[in-house]
Amino acid sequence: MTSPAVIRLAIVVLSLLSLPACTTAPVASLMPLEDGSYRSVAYSENEQQALGSSLQLAQSTCRERNLNHAVVSADTHFRGLPVRRAEPQETAAGLAAYVASPRFPSLTANDDYEAKVHFKCL
Numbered sequence: 001m002t003s004p005a006v007i008r009l010a011i012v013v014l015s016l017l018s019l020p021a022c023t024t025a026p027v028a029s030l031m032p033l034e035d036g037s038y039r040s041v042a043y044s045e046n047e048q049q050a051l052g053s054s055l056q057l058a059q060s061t062c063r064e065r066n067l068n069h070a071v072v073s074a075d076t077h078f079r080g081l082p083v084r085r086a087e088p089q090e091t092a093a094g095l096a097a098y099v100a101s102p103r104f105p106s107l108t109a110n111d112d113y114e115a116k117v118h119f120k121c122l
Contacts, residue, residue: 027042027043027111028043028056028057033118036120037118037120038118038121039119040054040061040116042114043111043113044110044111044112044115045112045113046112047076047113050113050115051115054115054116055071055074057117058071061119062121068121068122069120070122071118074115074116076114076115076116077114078112079111079112080111080113
């Protein structure tokens with residue numbers, strides 16, 4: 001059985017999630033690595049935007065050097081609220097575990113997806 005507190009929390013969170021969210025531009029950062037390659041990391045509200053931003057950063061970084069980028073590896077993963085992907089019966093349990101986790105972000109953040117691209121300029 002689910003406790004009344006978890007049910008109330010789920011109702012509050014689901015109500016907040018139903019509010020219109022402001023769309024923000026993806027956030028991307030660049031890390032030069034020891035071997036001369038780079039890693040770009042981007043966060044966005046959907047997987048395609050995060051990956052696109054990370055790849056755009058790779059392209060612009062190499063273009064500034066009059067070179068082309070070559071992707072060594074790419075990884076995207078969902079890091080947002082579990083209630084955005086879970087089945088209704090899993091929502092309360094997933095939300096309770098998520099709220100108790102050390103990484104509890106803002107409910108209005110548009111950074112559900114993370115894309116990491118490791119690339120070289122050739």
